[in-house]
Amino acid sequence: MGQTFAVGLDVGGTDVKAALVDDEGTIAFKTSRPTEPARGADAVLADMADLSQTVVAEVGVSKSSVVGVGIGAPGPLSPRRGIILKAANLPRFKNVPIRDEVSRLVGLPAVLANDGNAAAYGEFWVGAGRDVADMVMLTLGTGVGAGVIVEGRLLSGHFENAAELGHTVVQPGGLLCSCGQRGCLEQYASATNVARRVIDAIEAGAESSLSNTPGGVSAITSKHLVDAVSQGDPLAKQIWEDACRYLAIACLNAERSFNPAMIVLGGGMSAAGALLLDSVRRNRDQHRWSLMDDIAEIVLAQVGNDAGVIGAAGLMFADLRGD
Numbered sequence: 001m002g003q004t005f006a007v008g009l010d011v012g013g014t015d016v017k018a019a020l021v022d023d024e025g026t027i028a029f030k031t032s033r034p035t036e037p038a039r040g041a042d043a044v045l046a047d048m049a050d051l052s053q054t055v056v057a058e059v060g061v062s063k064s065s066v067v068g069v070g071i072g073a074p075g076p077l078s079p080r081r082g083i084i085l086k087a088a089n090l091p092r093f094k095n096v097p098i099r100d101e102v103s104r105l106v107g108l109p110a111v112l113a114n115d116g117n118a119a120a121y122g123e124f125w126v127g128a129g130r131d132v133a134d135m136v137m138l139t140l141g142t143g144v145g146a147g148v149i150v151e152g153r154l155l156s157g158h159f160e161n162a163a164e165l166g167h168t169v170v171q172p173g174g175l176l177c178s179c180g181q182r183g184c185l186e187q188y189a190s191a192t193n194v195a196r197r198v199i200d201a202i203e204a205g206a207e208s209s210l211s212n213t214p215g216g217v218s219a220i221t222s223k224h225l226v227d228a229v230s231q232g233d234p235l236a237k238q239i240w241e242d243a244c245r246y247l248a249i250a251c252l253n254a255e256r257s258f259n260p261a262m263i264v265l266g267g268g269m270s271a272a273g274a275l276l277l278d279s280v281r282r283n284r285d286q287h288r289w290s291l292m293d294d295i296a297e298i299v300l301a302q303v304g305n306d307a308g309v310i311g312a313a314g315l316m317f318a319d320l321r322g323d
């Protein structure tokens with residue numbers, strides 16, 4: 001176990017996850033609690049502080065060996081000011097000074113980061129990206145979260161919302177996104193939206209073995225879709241291939257923009273393993289550039305659901321180093 005620790009918090013619409021993480025990125029203890037955001041920001045902030053104190057107490061380290069609390073939360077937010085501006089999954093969080101409030105309640109320094117950015121940092125620190133300095137991560141879950149690491153640092157941007165790759169346009173005039181744009185990657189390649197596309201197709205009359213999903217067509221998830229792809233269902237294969245084609249476009253655009261050594265695919269969709277990786281690589285390779293031979297390696301995430309808390313803690317350590 002390392003010498004110093006940071007608390008990592010990952011605040012989502014469903015759960016608040018907390019972990020005590022050592023300076024090598026190993027979790028010493030973790031726990032979680034339902035967010036219940038309808039209670040309002042103050043109640044959730046009190047829970048975040050309480051969970052922070054719980055993970056420290058459970059491990060039994062002295063508070064002086066804990067350098068602070070890293071918080072990953074849905075955005076848009078301002079890491080510099082430590083404020084959640086607003087969040088779709090946390091409807092009562094508007095302009096909440098989450099960083100300073102948690103810091104005050106816990107009595108330790110705190111940092112705030114976008115949840116997709118925190119997960120990317122976790123994967124960079126201890127996961128697939130641990131041996132590279134330049135990495136892009138896409139987290140394919142309810143939405144498409146992302147983070148970009150350039151020369152060992154998380155890219156933030158002038159307006160502090162860099163790396164929103166889930167809302168890059170991959171289909172001009174395409175599906176309307178919750179962000180107000182049309183044709184965002186998230187509409188074509190998040191776990192939730194690929195399932196949505198299958199449901200819409202079946203409800204519009206398309207034939208598929210997924211019509212017989214237990215619980216009805218509306219209960220179809222990306223996991224059902226992956227199973228159907230493995231079994232050769234034509235509709236499932238077509239929608240899966242489509243999602244992988246859009247992901248390949250996003251990978252290409254990320255390569256041209258950031259020149260990463262590695263692009264990491266995580267989140268619920270990555271449970272498909274080779275089915276995802278092979279198809280995204282194949283589609284990406286159809287668009288090979290003729291100007292240079294170097295290409296980013298596309299790989300699966302290794303850290304899993306803990307990437308957010310580990311990355312948030314890692315960003316606390318990075319902040320102390322001045323990174």
Ligand SMILES: [Zn+2]
Pocket residue numbers: 166167177178179180181184186
């Ligand atoms: Zn969007």
